[in-house]
Amino acid sequence: MNPIFETATLAHxxxxxxxxxxxNSVLTDADFSSAFEEISQWPGYAPTTLHQLPTLSRTLGVGQIFYKDEGTRFGLGSFKALGGAYAALKILQRELSSAAGRTVPMAEIRNGSMAKQAGGITLVSATDGNHGRSLAWGANNFGAQCRIYIHREVSTSRANAIAELGAEVIRVNGDYDMSVHEARREANENGWFAVSDTSWEGYTEPPKNVMSGYGVMIDELAQQMPQAPTHLFIQGGVGGLAAAVSARLRQHYGNAFRAVVVEPELAACLLASASSGAPTAVPIHEETLMAGLSCGEPSALAWQILQHEVSDFMSIPESLVAPTMRLLAKPVGNDPAIVGGESAVCGMAGMIASCRQPTLRSALNLNADSKVLFIGSEGATDPDIYASLVA
Ligand SMILES: Cc1ncc(COP(=O)(O)O)c(C=O)c1O
Incomplete structure (x- = not known):
C-alpha cells in the first residue's frame, strides 16, 4: 500500500x-419514509450496489468494509440525484396546490400532467456540480424552469452536464459560498424559488427535504446489510449528507456505530464547528480537488444533527485523494473495481490513513471486529478529471 497513508498529517x-x-430532531422516520415512497416510484429507480472489500479489510486489519456505490444513481453519477430533485418536487407541489386551491398529488407532477403550470415556476440553486445536476434533472422531469449558479472553479464538463439537462447555467466570479449568496439574492429579487442543500436563517424546508431524499440510500442499505456497522466514515461538505446518513442509520440500527466525518483540510468547516462547538465558517483560500466538498459554511440544519450523532471529525490532505481513487479503481485480490470520484473517496482516505497510523487507529477503535461503512457518494462525475487522477 502507498506509504503516503502512513505519513500524511490528518487533523482529528x-x-x-x-x-x-x-x-429524530430534524428528520423524522415519517420524513424519510415519505421520501423513499416517492423516489422509489421514479422512472429508472433501482437500489445501488453495496460492495464488500474483503482483501482491503484484511490488508488494513479491520473486519469488513462496505461501500455503497452511488455512482449509478439515476444515471446522474452521484447520491445528489436523490436530494435536489425531491426538494424541487415538494416546492412544486406546494406552489401548484396553492394556485389550484387543492392538494395536488405528487403523482400528477411526476407523471407530467401539471407540466404546463410547472413551466411558470423557476427553481434556482448554487452548486459545485452534483446538486445542480440533480435539481436541473428534477426541474426538467417535472416541467419547471431552472437556473443553476456555479463558482469560478467548477469544471466545464460539470457545467455542460447541467446545461444538457435544460438548465440555464450562470458562472459567478467567486467561490462556492459566493454562488450560494448570488443564487439567493436573484431568487429573492425575481420571485424564483431557491432549492438549496444548505440552510440559512428562515430557510430550512428545502434543505430538510434534500436530506430526507438522501435517506433512500440507508433504507436500501437496511435491506442489504442486516447487521449494524461499527463505524461510518462519511465525507462532509455542508454536512447534509453526513447528517442524513447518520440520522437514518440511527433510526434503523440504533446507537451501535461510531460516526466519523471526514473533510478536505482546505474546506474543513465541520471540523472547525466541532472545535468551537457551534456552526463555524472557514475561508476557502484554495479550492480542493474534492469539488463537492469545497464548502466553507456548514448547514446549520445539518449541524443540529451532527453535533449529537458524530463523535469524530477529521480532515485529510489533498495528497490522499488520487491514491485512494486508484486503490478502488485497481483493487488488490478479488475486491471489485470501483469508480469512486474525488469527493467520494474522502471518507475512505481518512479511514485508510487512520488504520495505518497507530495513534488514530486506537483513538477510533479500529480493529479486527470493525465493520466499516462508506457511502461512495459519486462516480466519475467529471470523466476527464477522474481519468487523469486514476492514470
Ligand atoms: C460527491 C459528493 N459527496 C459528498 C458531498 C457532501 O455533501 P454535503 O455538502 O451535504 O455535506 C457532496 C456535495 O456536493 C458531493 O457532491
Missing amino acids: TAVTSQPGSGA
Whole structure:
C-alpha cells in the first residue's frame, strides 16, 4: 500500500456526542419514509450496489468494509440525484396546490400532467456540480424552469452536464459560498424559488427535504446489510449528507456505530464547528480537488444533527485523494473495481490513513471486529478529471 497513508498529517477532533439524541430532531422516520415512497416510484429507480472489500479489510486489519456505490444513481453519477430533485418536487407541489386551491398529488407532477403550470415556476440553486445536476434533472422531469449558479472553479464538463439537462447555467466570479449568496439574492429579487442543500436563517424546508431524499440510500442499505456497522466514515461538505446518513442509520440500527466525518483540510468547516462547538465558517483560500466538498459554511440544519450523532471529525490532505481513487479503481485480490470520484473517496482516505497510523487507529477503535461503512457518494462525475487522477 502507498506509504503516503502512513505519513500524511490528518487533523482529528473527538467530541462528546450523544448518539440517538439528534437522530429524530430534524428528520423524522415519517420524513424519510415519505421520501423513499416517492423516489422509489421514479422512472429508472433501482437500489445501488453495496460492495464488500474483503482483501482491503484484511490488508488494513479491520473486519469488513462496505461501500455503497452511488455512482449509478439515476444515471446522474452521484447520491445528489436523490436530494435536489425531491426538494424541487415538494416546492412544486406546494406552489401548484396553492394556485389550484387543492392538494395536488405528487403523482400528477411526476407523471407530467401539471407540466404546463410547472413551466411558470423557476427553481434556482448554487452548486459545485452534483446538486445542480440533480435539481436541473428534477426541474426538467417535472416541467419547471431552472437556473443553476456555479463558482469560478467548477469544471466545464460539470457545467455542460447541467446545461444538457435544460438548465440555464450562470458562472459567478467567486467561490462556492459566493454562488450560494448570488443564487439567493436573484431568487429573492425575481420571485424564483431557491432549492438549496444548505440552510440559512428562515430557510430550512428545502434543505430538510434534500436530506430526507438522501435517506433512500440507508433504507436500501437496511435491506442489504442486516447487521449494524461499527463505524461510518462519511465525507462532509455542508454536512447534509453526513447528517442524513447518520440520522437514518440511527433510526434503523440504533446507537451501535461510531460516526466519523471526514473533510478536505482546505474546506474543513465541520471540523472547525466541532472545535468551537457551534456552526463555524472557514475561508476557502484554495479550492480542493474534492469539488463537492469545497464548502466553507456548514448547514446549520445539518449541524443540529451532527453535533449529537458524530463523535469524530477529521480532515485529510489533498495528497490522499488520487491514491485512494486508484486503490478502488485497481483493487488488490478479488475486491471489485470501483469508480469512486474525488469527493467520494474522502471518507475512505481518512479511514485508510487512520488504520495505518497507530495513534488514530486506537483513538477510533479500529480493529479486527470493525465493520466499516462508506457511502461512495459519486462516480466519475467529471470523466476527464477522474481519468487523469486514476492514470
Ligand atoms: C460527491 C459528493 N459527496 C459528498 C458531498 C457532501 O455533501 P454535503 O455538502 O451535504 O455535506 C457532496 C456535495 O456536493 C458531493 O457532491
